[in-house]
Amino acid sequence: xxxxxxxxxxxxxxxxxxxxxxxxxxxxxxxxxxxxxxxxxxxxxxxxxxxxxxxxxxxxxxxxxxxxxxxxxxxxxxxxxxxxxxxxxxxxxxxxxxxxxxxxxxxxxxxxxxxxxxxxxxxxxxxxxxxxxxxxxxxxxxxxxxxxxxxxxxxxxxxxxxxxxxxxxxxxxxxxxxxxxxxxxxxxxxxxxxxxxxxxxxxxxxxxxxxxxxxxxxxxxxxxxxxxxxxxxxxxxxxxxxxxxxxxxxxxxxxxxxxxxxxxxxxxxxxxxxxxxxxxxxxxxxxxxxxxxxxxxxxxxxxxxxxxxxxxxxxxxxxxxxxxxxxxxxxxxxxxxxxxxxxxxxxxxxxxxxxxxxxxxxxxxxxxxxxxxxxxxxxxxxxxxxxxxxxxxxxxxxxxxxxxxxxxxxxxxxxxxxxxxxxxxxxxxxxxxxxxxxxxxxxxxxxxxxxxxxxxxxxxxxxxxxxxxxxxxxxxxxxxxxxxxxxxxxxxxxxxxxxxxx
Amino acid sequence: xxxxxxxxxxxxxxxxxxxxxxxxxxxxxxxxxxxxxxxxxxxxxxxxxxxxxxxxxxxxxxxxxxxxxxxxxxxxxxxxxxxxxxxxxxxxxxxxxxxxxxxxxxxxxxxxxxxxxxxxxxxxxxxxxxxxxxxxxxxxxxxxxxxxxxxxxxxxxxxxxxxxxxxxxxxxxxxxxxxxxxxxxxxxxxxxxxxxxxxxxxxxxxxxxxxxxxxxxxxxxxxxxxxxxxxxxxxxxxxxxxxxxxxxxxxxxxxxxxxxxxxxxxxxxxxxxxxxxxxxxxxxxxxxxxxxxxxxxxxxxxxxxxxxxxxxxxxxxxxxxxxxxxxxxxxxxxxxxxxxxxxxxxxxxxxxxxxxxxxxxxxxxxxxxxxxxxxxxxxxxxxxxxxxxxxxxxxxxxxxxxxxxxxxxxxxxxxxxxxxxxxxxxxxxxxxxxxxxxxxxxxxxxxxxxxxxxxxxxxxxxxxxxxxxxxxx
Numbered sequence: 020x021x022x023x024x025x026x027x028x029x030x031x032x033x034x035x036x037x038x039x040x041x042x043x044x045x046x047x048x049x050x051x052x053x054x055x056x057x058x059x060x061x062x063x064x065x066x067x068x069x070x071x072x073x074x075x076x077x078x079x080x081x082x083x084x085x086x087x088x089x090x091x092x093x094x095x096x097x098x099x100x101x102x103x104x105x106x107x108x109x110x111x112x113x114x115x116x117x118x119x120x121x122x123x124x125x126x127x128x129x130x131x132x133x134x135x136x137x138x139x140x141x142x143x144x145x146x147x148x149x150x151x152x153x154x155x156x157x158x159x160x161x162x163x164x165x166x167x168x169x170x171x172x173x174x175x176x177x178x179x180x181x182x183x184x185x186x187x188x189x190x191x192x193x194x195x196x197x198x199x200x201x202x203x204x205x206x207x208x209x210x211x212x213x214x215x216x217x218x219x220x221x222x223x224x225x226x227x228x229x230x231x232x233x234x235x236x237x238x239x240x241x242x243x244x245x246x247x248x249x250x251x252x253x254x255x256x257x258x259x260x261x262x263x264x265x266x267x268x269x270x271x272x273x274x275x276x277x278x279x280x281x282x283x284x285x286x287x288x289x290x291x292x293x294x295x296x297x298x299x300x301x302x303x304x305x306x307x308x309x310x311x312x313x314x315x316x317x318x319x320x321x322x323x324x325x326x327x328x329x330x331x332x333x334x335x336x337x338x339x340x341x342x343x344x345x346x347x348x349x350x351x352x353x354x355x356x357x358x359x360x361x362x363x364x365x366x367x368x369x370x371x372x373x374x375x376x377x378x379x380x381x382x383x384x385x386x387x388x389x390x391x392x393x394x395x396x397x398x399x400x401x402x403x404x405x406x407x408x409x410x411x412x413x414x415x416x417x418x419x420x421x422x423x424x425x426x427x428x429x430x431x432x433x434x435x436x437x438x439x440x441x442x443x444x445x446x447x448x449x450x451x452x453x454x455x456x457x458x459x460x461x462x463x464x465x466x467x468x469x470x471x472x473x474x475x476x477x478x479x480x481x482x483x484x485x486x487x488x489x490x491x492x493x494x495x496x497x498x499x500x501x502x503x504x505x506x507x508x509x510x511x512x513x514x515x516x517x518x519x520x521x
Numbered sequence: 522x523x524x525x526x527x528x529x530x531x532x533x534x535x536x537x538x539x540x541x542x543x544x545x546x547x548x549x550x551x552x553x554x555x556x557x558x559x560x561x562x563x564x565x566x567x568x569x570x571x572x573x574x575x576x577x578x579x580x581x582x583x584x585x586x587x588x589x590x591x592x593x594x595x596x597x598x599x600x601x602x603x604x605x606x607x608x609x610x611x612x613x614x615x616x617x618x619x620x621x622x623x624x625x626x627x628x629x630x631x632x633x634x635x636x637x638x639x640x641x642x643x644x645x646x647x648x649x650x651x652x653x654x655x656x657x658x659x660x661x662x663x664x665x666x667x668x669x670x671x672x673x674x675x676x677x678x679x680x681x682x683x684x685x686x687x688x689x690x691x692x693x694x695x696x697x698x699x700x701x702x703x704x705x706x707x708x709x710x711x712x713x714x715x716x717x718x719x720x721x722x723x724x725x726x727x728x729x730x731x732x733x734x735x736x737x738x739x740x741x742x743x744x745x746x747x748x749x750x751x752x753x754x755x756x757x758x759x760x761x762x763x764x765x766x767x768x769x770x771x772x773x774x775x776x777x778x779x780x781x782x783x784x785x786x787x788x789x790x791x792x793x794x795x796x797x798x799x800x801x802x803x804x805x806x807x808x809x810x811x812x813x814x815x816x817x818x819x820x821x822x823x824x825x826x827x828x829x830x831x832x833x834x835x836x837x838x839x840x841x842x843x844x845x846x847x848x849x850x851x852x853x854x855x856x857x858x859x860x861x862x863x864x865x866x867x868x869x870x871x872x873x874x875x876x877x878x879x880x881x882x883x884x885x886x887x888x889x890x891x892x893x894x895x896x897x898x899x900x901x902x903x904x905x906x907x908x909x910x911x912x913x914x915x916x917x918x919x920x921x922x923x924x925x926x927x928x929x930x931x932x933x934x935x936x937x938x939x940x941x942x943x944x945x946x947x948x949x950x951x952x953x954x955x956x957x958x959x960x961x962x963x964x965x966x967x968x969x970x971x972x973x974x975x976x977x978x979x980x981x982x983x984x985x986x987x988x989x990x991x992x993x994x
Contacts, residue, residue: 041885086982088989089915126882151911158902165941170948177945184941189934195911196930199918 021061022081022095022146025105026139028057033135040128051116051131055138059109066102077148078102085152090202090213094149100498103351103491104145104278107358110480111270112138115263117473118366122262122373123171130171130263133163137267144275150198151214153283154191157239157275161187164264164272171261179252179259186252190242197235201287204228220286221505226294233288233295240284243276244332247306254313257325258378262369265321269328269365270358277335277354281347281502285339289505292340299340300423300430306333308433311440315447320371320378324364327404327444330437331357331412337434338419342506346422347499348492349415355491356411356484360403363477364448367397370470371452374463385457390465394453396474403481405445406438411484528577529588531570532596533636539563540629543622553621557611560625564604571596584704587642587775590991594844595639595771602763602851603632605970608962609855609862610756616867617665624664631657631760635768642779644693644703647772651689651736654765655682661760662753674752681735681745689732695725705779712780723787730791736769737825739795740802747810750818755870758814759858762821763851770828774843783835792832797928799826804935808942814872816939817857820898823936824850827913827929834920837989842916844992845985849897849909849977856894856970860887863963864956871956874943879951887959888947890967897974899940900933905977912985 032054040047069078083093097105115134123130140160147153161184169180198214205222206212213219224232242249253273257265285292292299310330317323331353338350370393371386372378387394403410406417416438423431466474484491543556571593579589607628614621634654641647659682663675697703699722700711712722734742750758782788803823810816828850831843864871864887871877881888897906910933917926959967977984 084982085980086985088982088985089912129881155902158907162896162901166948169945180945181938181941185934185938188937192930192933195914196918196926199915203919 020081021065022079022097023083023093025058025061026095026143026146028054028061029135029139029142032057033132033139036135037128037132040126040131044124044127047128047131048116048120051135052113054135055109055112055116058142059106059113062102062105062109065097066106069102080148085149089151090206090211090215091151092149092213092215093152094215095146095152096148097146098498098501099494099496100278100281100351101145103355103494104274105142107274107355108138108141108145108271111266111358111362114362114366114473114477115266117469118266118369119261119263120469122369126170130167133167134263134267136160136163137167138271141267141271141275145278148216149214150201150216150219150283154195154198157191157194158188160272160275161191164268167264167267168256168260171264172259173261174259175255176259179255182252183256186242186249187239190238190249193235194239197232200228200235201232204232216283222287226290229288229291230294233284233291236279236284236287237295240276240279241302241336243279244273244336245276245329246302246332246336247309247329250306250310250329253329254322254325257328257365258319258321262365262372265325265365265369266362269325270362273328273332274354274358277332277339277350280336280339281350281498285502286505289509293342293506293509296340296342297427300337300427303333303335303337303340304430304434304437306330306336307437308333308440311437311444314444315440318380320380320383320448320452321365321368322378323380323444323448324361324368327364327441328357328361330441331361331404333437334416334419334434337423337430341419341423341426342503343422343425344496344499344503345418346426347503348495349418349420349422351495351499352411352418352484352488352491353415356403356415356481359477359481359484360400360410360412363396363400363474363481364404366473366477367393367400370466375459375461380451382458383452384455385453386461387453388457389461389463392466392471392474396466396478397453398449399478400481401445401448403485405441409482409485411481411488414485414488525577525580526582529574529580529582529586531574532567532600533633533640535563535567535570536600536629536633536636539567540626543626543629547622547626551622553615556622556625557607560607560629561604563629564600564607568597568600568604571600581642585643585646586640588640591771591775591840591844592640594988594992595768596636598848598851599632599635599639599764599768602767602855603628603635603760605855605859605966606756606760606764608966609759609859610754611962612960613754613756613862613865616865624661627657627660627664628760631661632764635764638768638772641772642705642775644697647776648686648689648693650772651769652686654768655686655736658682658757658761658765661757662749664757665754668752670752671754672752674749677745677752678749685732685735685742687732688728688735692725692727692729692732695721695728699725705776709780726788727791730795733769733773734795737766737773738822739825739829740799740822743799743802743822746822747806747815747818750821751812751814751872755814755858755862755865755872758817759855759862762817762854762858766821766825767847767851770825770843770847774832774840777832778835778840781835783833789833792829793925796826796829796925799823799829800928800932801826801935804932804939807939808935810939811874812872813861813874813877813943814870816874816943817854820936820939821854823932824898826932827910830913830917830922830925830929833922833925834916836916836920838916838919840992841985841989842912844988845912845981846909848984848988849905849974852970852973852977853894853897853904853906856890856967856974857898859963859967859970860891860894863887863959863967866957874946876952876954876956877943877946878949878954880947882948882951884956887967890971892944892947893971893974895940895944897978899937903975903978905974905981908978908981912981 036047036050077096080096085093137160143156165184314326338346403412406413637650659679665671702708738746807819831839897904900906900910
């Protein structure tokens with residue numbers, strides 16, 4: 020029941036924030052903060068209360084009938100992987116509300132309604148264990164995100180919002196077809212027609228069919244992630260969205276793709292995934308390099324940051340298809356660290372935009388003198404983005420590359436070049452924006468108390484992840500082993516897994 | 522006439538008797554409120570009588586009518602929808618200076634035609650119902666005759682509907698020539714025993730498809746739809762899009778399932794081609810429209826295309842999916858057209874898309890209703906449209922209709938584009954256009970519709986259960 024509350028609090032909070040926003044902007048913001056804090060408290064409570072994690076059990080498993088005639092249930096469950104991502108969701112949600120405090124002052128109520136409903140959709144995605152319910156939430160978060168981009172975005176917002184919606188919806192429908200096909204294949208084989216994840220696991224089907232169904236799932240997840248030929252919506256959506264929208268897009272929406280692959284694609288289609296693995300790794304490497312190259316070529320700061328996401332998500336996909344524990348740990352670290360570092364960079368761009376009303380790198384330069392604090396924060400997260408040791412992203416990328424090395428040496432070597440490319444674009448941010456020649460003399464204030472608080476919080480998080488990643492890894496470990504289990508059984512030779520290496 | 526016969530015909534008789542009484546009242550005293558109130562009460566009594574009909578089913582009044590769960594379900598739906606349309610029409614008609622009262626009389630005859638269609642199991646009743654409906658619609662479409670569009674639309678509809686009726690009759694004639702029967706069940710019997718596809722018989726069926734295609738606005742017989750939707754008074758458009766389409770679809774379903782059309786390769790090919798064409802043409806033509814009524818007209822064409830898929834499923838689930846889809850389409854369309862009706866002013870219908878710019882910031886509640894209706898048409902979760910489309914795709918895959926299902930999916934994405942366009946307009950910065958305030962009754966209708974959209978979208982179990990219990994043949 021508590022899992023359902025997690026989602027309901029956000030949904031109801033959103034409605035209240037939306038209605039009250041008509042009378043009081045402040046109250047609407049406060050309601051959003053209260054709803055998110057309530058969720059955070061619930062999460063902490065679950066965290067403290069959870070049983071000693073073992074590989075096969077969920078911390079909490081909650082089932083309720085929804086549409087029993089069609090075998091659809093309200094099945095929510097939480098495990099290490101889910102709770103990490105939920106913490107991320109709620110924390111970034113709080114950050115999004117806080118950073119919008121000054122940025123959004125029109126239609127505030129509806130803005131917070133959208134934020135909370137997106138977060139509810141995302142939380143639902145991370146909690147659902149019924150494929151229909153999963154799809155339901157998957158779609159639910161699109162509409163408010165569409166509004167967020169469409170109403171509060173920058174100049175080209177309408178185009179970006181369309182593109183975002185159509186890309187994700189079209190790919191989502193392919194996944195939906197796959198879900199239905201899986202339902203019927205399982206139903207005809209076993210006699211029980213159900214969308215329940217636990218039942219659908221281990222459905223046997225001919226290899227070509229499995230591959231086809233997996234492609235349907237992958238279409239949705241790879242578009243969300245995004246992987247390079249399908250990434251086209253991302254730069255537009257990210258750069259046109261308001262800051263809070265970009266933070267949620269980069270920090271959470273992309274992660275639902277990675278989560279979907281880990282939670283659904285690999286366990287449901289182990290054989291097909293193994294045969295797809297080489298392509299997956301190639302896609303990952305292409306993403307890393309192509310994203311980095313394009314990031315380097317951008318003159319719009321926000322677009323630049325958006326393209327770094329493409330590059331970083333390349334690491335995720337590379338790690339996922341390396342199929343081993345270390346790489347998976349890296350993937351989860353990458354999910355979290357990237358959410359924080361890229362989120363922070365988007366916030367920084369937003370703060371800069373509020374002050375100088377441009378995102379054009381060519382017009383910036385030498386800002387450090389004016390705004391040293393902001394410069395320092397920018398420096399830290401640029402370093403995080405390039406993978407400096409001591410910060411979370413380093414751990415993530417290091418683990419992924421280590422893991423991938425065992426699976427495919429050539430790919431890993433090429434992928435490592437991405438780190439160099441990362442260094443180039445990250446340093447370019449610092450050089451062109453904060454250092455270098457002053458092109459215009461701006462008279463602008465440095466971080467306000469609220470902004471200082473947000474930045475300090477994110478800096479602490481990313482440093483903590485860099486120095487003490489063990490807590491996260493321990494939490495994710497059982498889920499990772501569970502995901503790997505069916506795949507290990509299908510891998511041709513177990514020697515390359517090197518499960519014995521810690 | 523035995524008791525059951527009488528019982529089963531009660532709703533029909535009430536709906537048929539009401540206009541007679543109304544005419545008498547009119548002869549004595551012309552009073553708009555009185556007629557309006559009387560219509561509502563008549564609809565209510567008819568609706569209640571449907572409930573008392575339940576124990577009598579299944580019952581056949583051979584050879585003309587059949588009363589089974591399916592009929593009763595459509596009876597209830599048609600009467601309820603017509604009642605809501607009546608409420609929506611109330612204020613709209615007040616804008617007209619004279620002759621408001623006859624509108625309700627003609628509305629009743631249109632409803633009567635629809636009811637006959639829902640209960641028809643014979644070519645005679647099919648044709649009778651269709652003609653009663655169509656002829657009433659000619660008048661209703663032209664009801665605001667001071668407007669040029671209205672008359673143009675009515676004439677267009679008159680010509681095309683008459684031609685299509687002629688086609689329909691000719692097709693029935695050819696089928697009768699081959700089978701010697703007018704009853705669906707007897708035609709099915711003959712078809713089962715004899716060679717299924719003699720050329721003449723197939724010609725008969727094909728010509729019937731032309732006739733039905735006109736009524737349902739299937740491609741390539743869809744040309745009249747946007748003009749008629751645009752020209753007719755909005756409440757009448759609402760009626761055409763909901764009750765009239767629903768009733769024709771009901772009789773088509775019954776006929777097609779009765780003759781086992783889904784087993785014949787020629788039919789399968791024909792329906793598949795028409796369905797795919799209808800989906801694509803409807804959605805693609807909607808994209809560039811600037812007039813809301815036209816957008817919704819093309820959207821209704823596409824939706825009929827989706828519904829055709831259910832014809833080929835050939836099992837109980839197919840019928841349930843069709844009925845659920847029709848229910849949800851009717852509710853959604855009532856929502857969308859309801860908003861347009863209620864926002865229409867004295868001189869013009871509120872059908873220009875650009876007038877709606879920024880409606881959300883001026884009239885948030887009504888914009889929310891409209892947005893939900895549009896999202897439902899697009900098939901986005903928490904709305905009934907999502908569940909309906911899901912159920913349709915679900916049963917479609919179950920029956921292995923992959924081409925149609927994939928075409929439906931592609932079309933959902935195309936459709937999404939123009940629904941989003943309307944939604945984007947609603948949420949753009951506000952403009953200066955003002956709309957009239959909405960009456961309390963109008964608000965109630967919209968509330969009811971919105972709740973239904975959300976309820977069926979979030980918890981369809983009850984509805985699906987109900988449909989699978991009552992709406993079988």
